[in-house]
Amino acid sequence: MGAGGRMLDSSDQAKDILKRVPIDPPFSLSDLKKAIPAHCFERSVIRSSYYVVHDLIVTYVFYFLANTYIPLLPAPLAYIAWPVYWFCQASILTGLWVIGHECGHHAFSEYQWLDDTVGFILHSALFTPYFSWKYSHRILNNPPGRVFTLVFRLTLGFPLYLLTNVSGKKYERFANHFDPLSPIFTKRERIQVLLSDLGIL
Structure with missing residues (x-):
């Protein structure tokens, strides 16, 4: 029902909704970037390297746990555990792939040679x-x-x-x-x- 208790047909509803939707946002992309603190755009070798090392450690831990303990499980549980492991491992490896991808956008560090080296190693390892x-x-x-x-x-x-x-x-x-x-x-x-x-x- 519309205002005053009358029924709105679908075309009236569509027009009413479109009136409320702003065509252009009240800010530009430049305004949005200015609203983000400058430190958010700084590339840090230490922070970026931390994420690489973190993901490599988690990858190894998942690998170790899966290969040590899943073979000890009875068959029905192992059939469930392996796909769970694959999903978890794939999630972490996707994170490493994304880091390599971002190296291609020169987002890993201030040094293009370092970005290309890290990106090359990570992507090569992930085929x-x-x-x-x-x-x-x-x-x-x-x-x-x-x-x-x-x-x-x-x-x-x-x-x-x-x-x-x-x-x-x-x-x-x-x-x-x-x-x-x-x-x-x-x-x-x-x-x-x-x-x-x-x-x-």
Whole structure:
């Protein structure tokens, strides 16, 4: 019922709702960034390294506990315990992957060489070609299609993306993240792409 006890039809309700929704926020992105304290944008090698070491320790602890105690469980419990372990371990390893990803955005430290070194090591250990991802990913960090891209990547998308560039920018010829001569990369980036390939072998 609307004001005064009368029924509103659906078109009236839609118009009423749209009147209350602001078209543009009363602030800009710049205003929002200014509202965040400056220390939140500072990159700290110590803090970033802490997260890497923390995640590596947790990864090892999960591995140790799983391989020490799950084999001692009776079969029905072991069948439940292994998937629980896989989920927990995958969560921590995803955190390490994200740290490597952020290295590609130069968010780990003030030093690009350190970001690239840490990112290369983490991504190589997780079978992701770091430099290939870094250079091709700069094109994908835009708002349209993020939800679809996320869902797809969480299933088959990530391997298909690396192998066939399935959800990436379209090129005139076949493109993948393991071929240094792929049209995804510039001539300057080819050596690092090859290095990424060698890193995951």
